[in-house]
Amino acid sequence: MADTRGSRAGDEAAGFEVGPTFRRFSQKDDIFCRSFWDPEIRSDRSDMFYETYRTPRMKWRDVEGFTQRDYAVRNASWHVTDIFAEMREQGDRREGFLDPYSVLRDGPGVRVHVDSPEAGAREVKHVAKTFGADLVGITGYDDRWVYTHAYSRDGESEKVQELPADLPHVIVIAQAMDLDLIGTVPSALSGTATGMGYSRDTLVLLALSQYIINLGYRAVPTMNDTALAIPLAIKAGLGEYGRHGLLITPEFGPRVRLGKIFTDFPLAHDRPRRFGVRETCEVCRRCTDACPAKAIAGGPPSDAVHNRSNIPGVTKWTTDAERCFRFWSNQNTDCSICVRVCPYNRDYGKWRNRLWQRLAGGPLRRLALWLDRRSGRGERRSPKEWWPRGQTSVEKAG
């Protein structure tokens, strides 16, 4: 078993408060798994929600942003990830969602020399970025965030967690989601940002893992399976928890998708980075007010859980996943309204947005929030405007 004491010692820097009632999480209790086995969550609406990812028919909903073309582009964006998820379904594996990726070649059996963990970290980050990673951080193995059990779709039950416990390092990858697409939330079209995030994640996770294996070391690439990604990402220095329960990064705000690789390649660990998110969330309720499902609490961080889909014993902002998922099912696509409205959701390639982040990170954060509200930044953009010249070729022909 890997030593996790070093990781736990960094809890305070990460802003974690893990209490005596803490219990590790089983993936069976994840809301997406529950939507298959739990009659409290599964419904005709949730079955139809999944069906829309397979069949982009003319009208799932008669609303702008939910046309056949919108579903077509959204579903196509998931295609790469879906291929890998479905490749081994016959063997009761949905890789990337319920099981680690396994489509990897064997290594040479000879390990290259690595000068130092610091040199190893520099090398891995360089290669990850070359393969297309937007952000890369490194932390230690911490069994608290690893699922006690994986979930078997065939058996609708828990199955053995296959991750070896002797891989001491975790490389966390973040892929940015498209700002313009997120601006059209709620819409089926906006789900394209999510699908592209995952498909790009799949590529980087597989390629980087194969690189490490080619050097003679072990690597297990995982996406939504195997472990909770956000605590690992925070420990790896990628960002902070927001009130909406998502990771907020300095580079892309909350607009990221995460993946992680467990490995024994020698790596130095990053430190958590704080840039004022917690303090901002204490005075901002934008996501709470905007959430149509009333799934985001407006009070202080707490270790209270809404239902079995929350991890017990961790003091933080926790969303009600049941309410959230029911809203997704009812509107026939995923929702990222809390991402769209979050003041940290900006293009940090622009100097004025970097300046805004500095303002929000200090004593003038209330001014920063006031400026954000006045700017209209978080307003919904029309899905029609995203398509060339505001209308599709079919509509023009008609």
Ligand code: SF4
């Ligand atoms: S995704 Fe939508 S429904 Fe879920 S918490 Fe965010 S705003 Fe609420």
Ligand code: SF4
């Ligand atoms: S919308 Fe406001 S309260 Fe919610 S996560 Fe973003 S900054 Fe925090």
